[in-house]
Amino acid sequence: MVTAKSTIEHKLDKEITSFLRQSPVKVKSITYEDFLSDKMLIIFAIRTGIPYSLFDLIQDYTPLTENDWADFLDISTKSLHRYKSAENYSFKSIHSEKIIEVAEVTKMGLEVFGNMEKLRLWLNTPNYALGSLKPIELLKDSYGKDLVMSELIHINHGILV
Helix, strand or coil: CCCCHHHHHHHHHHHHHHCCCCCCCCCCCCHHHCCCCCHHHHHHHHHHHHHHHHHHHHHHHCCCCHHHHHHHCCCHHHHHHHHHCCCCCCCCCCHHHHHHHHHHHHEEEHHHHHCCHHHHHHCCCCCCCCCCCCCCHHHHCHHHHHHHHHHHHHHCCEEEC
16 A cells, blocks of 8 residues: 655655764665664664754654653753754753664554554553553553564564454
8 A cells, every 4th residue: 555655754864864864874864664664773872862853753754742742851841942952952862772772663553453543552552562561551561562563563464463
């Protein structure tokens, strides 16, 4: 199923290409989806720090609220607002890694469920295979994210627990 790219996806493609122009791997143009499939570019992005302008687009693209993001990044919403108003703010590596992890879950979730509303519903519904926790509750750390990704892969392959 081929769908037309949304405005936010076009903006993400443009922003990620602009950001990666400073990487050691010379990138003329890259899509956001291709970026999320390239571990070397992800490592560069984490070590360099995700700029707020890219985070802002990722935040708009994911099914998460600002409060969810503040919780995952272990910072206050007030800090997020301060970062937004700062010129050229880039997140620290630890926060950049978390931003990319949530972006990966969103990408996989959209592949599995086909739209953001179904993904949002799944993330906020207790899941037996995940110890009856809501998948969103597991996204705060990388081990939880791995469990969520594994469950999405199982669902995608028709393996239901």
